[in-house]
Amino acid sequence: MLQITYLREHRLSALEGLKKRGLPDAEQLIDQALDLDQQRREVQAKADALRAQSNAESKKIGELMKAGQTNQANDLRAKVGNLKHELKKLEEDLARCEEELRLHLYKIPNIPAQAVPAGRSADDNLNVYQHGSIPNLPKGALPHWELIKKYDIIDFEVGNKITGAGFPVYKDKGARLQRALISFFLDEAEKAGYKEIMPPLLVNEASGYGTGQLPDKEGQMYCVTADQLYLIPTAEVPITNLYRDVILNEADLPVKNVGYTPCFRREAGSWGAHVRGLNRLHQFDKVEIVQIRKPGESYQALDEMCAHVQSLLEKLELPYRKMLLCGGDMGFNATLTYDMEVYAAAQQRWLEVSSVSNFETYQANRMKLRYRSAEGKIQLLHTLNGSALALPRVVAALLENNQDENGIRIPDVLVPYTGFNRID
């Protein structure tokens, strides 16, 4: 959620930024927020003044009672009683104003950073870096959804039976490969200075609001209605919410956390062509890195996180490209996002395996995540996160790119984790 004080002071640059997202009603959104804010402040000023009066009179009643001047105390008591009616109405107005403003601010997405190109869709994203060569596959090369059947390592049918579409069952070397990738990603992150966190997989409503999945993406999360809990769509939610309502000391920074979790996404309405096999699932595994940074350092941290993700892809020998997302394709909460896409040679498609974003203060403002500087000044922090990495599409590309007539080669770096160097 944007800070209203920011909008008050930087209306024009906010507007300019939001236009890069292609928001047709950006001006209206901002001006309405400013109006609501103006109303709120007026009502609060009145309510505060009235309350100040009533507090002062009440104090006097106490003094009169102590002095034994009961009659005067009773007169005053009646007078203050009348103030209360007036105050009650103002309090209701104030609560309504605050609520309206809050709900309105939830509707305004984050302001894209300077570097973000304007654009409508993924077609307008900028390819800023590319690495590795596109493999030449043998004749008769198969897409991963055929390979997993051929070698019997991932089973969608039995997943359909026990749960439903999009919940595959990993078997044998397929299961082992999942575990190997998770361990590899966690070990690499720890080498890069991240602290491992194993969080709950269900979160409450407040956490959903903290990182911005609620109210915006309510329909995309699985909800356990009996207890009003949500299955996490990403480890970002619990790991960032660790710091909800927290004031960190400057010495505690930067925070660098990593966590492996399964992720659960309803993916309502997003099924179509191109989502076969592992390309899109309701449950998948992901290792997520999260950083919490002082405002001045967050873009440097973003670069550092990208470099980490890129090093993983290079170690796995996967060809990839780094995309700078345009305003229209960027998530609601982010100011700047890089997507990493690997090339899956049998499908002949680039698949997004990581999304690395800076949220600046957007999440921190919702979460009241702040730090106290050495001089004692308190201010909001910047939050960042990135997938490092999401497994299914990495597996898809590994299977497709490393296939030959007799099987699939496992990249050297994974062999110590899998205990085998081929799937056949």
Place this chain on the structure above:
RNA sequence: AGAGGAGUGGCAGAGUGGUUGAUUGCACCGGUCUUGAAAACCGGCAGCCCUUCACGGGGCUCGGGGGUUCGAAUCCCUCCUCCUCUGCCA
């Protein structure tokens, strides 16, 4: 899940209706003293919102929400969390 107890500032711990946003101790920060350090002493030390160019002024918050009252940390209701006992369970 049932019964009982409890939740106060970074921590510990007072406070059961009236200038108490809160005694005190520890921790922390600044200062005096000291060659330096410790000790001692002095001072500071919650967050948010409104208002003011500023100095300052005002409001809200004692787990969350609601209520009683002129006035609530203190009384009532409700939810959450923790502890003890019983039950259940990997």
